[in-house]
Amino acid sequence: GQQVMQIPQYQHVQEGEDFTTYCNSSTTLSNIQWYKQRPGGHPVFLIQLVKSGEVKKQKRLTFQFGEAKKNSSLHITATQTTDVGTYFCAGQNTGFQKLVFGTGTRLLVSP
């Protein structure tokens, strides 16, 4: 079945450093979504990317969707302690309803 992998599994940074997580799907996706889950919380929708090569920015966060629509990345510039949490990508295939979540990247930011 379809698999979505993320690297790294875990990253610990100092506040102000940049952070990037990478997401790779075993199949071509119709769209990819990114979620943030705080410890003890539930996934919170961040963004959806649909077009090949699409780049979207939200303040310090930059999201990219690969040309082949099989990979994606999330980059955070100048991390803050409020960025702590696990970041999941989730892919959707054309004609299928389910979101296939990646393995997640847990981010810890030290002040």
Add this chain to the structure above:
Amino acid sequence: ETGVTQSPTHLIKTRGQQVTLRCSSQSGHNTVSWYQQALGQGPQFIFQYYREEENGRGNFPPRFSGLQFPNYSSELNVNALELDDSALYLCATSMYYTDTQYFGPGTRLTVL
């Protein structure tokens, strides 16, 4: 925060028992998806309901079943609970089955 609510917040059951979890949809959303999230893992798709009909199912056994009501709220039922069913159960609603899904706060189920 989304308008998706789930009840109960926490639940403790013993092996072999049955459980019903509930989800109230955000206004205007006619699609509900259920996910199971084990500790340290990403959510796994259980099934989806669109306008009261099952609209897709993941790799979960038949003892996981669901319902969607005319007001688009939903239930997840799990029979013959096993220890491995201990997890956070999340529902997510959307305006259409291909649209962005908004998650509720989840129900933490512990099976002893």
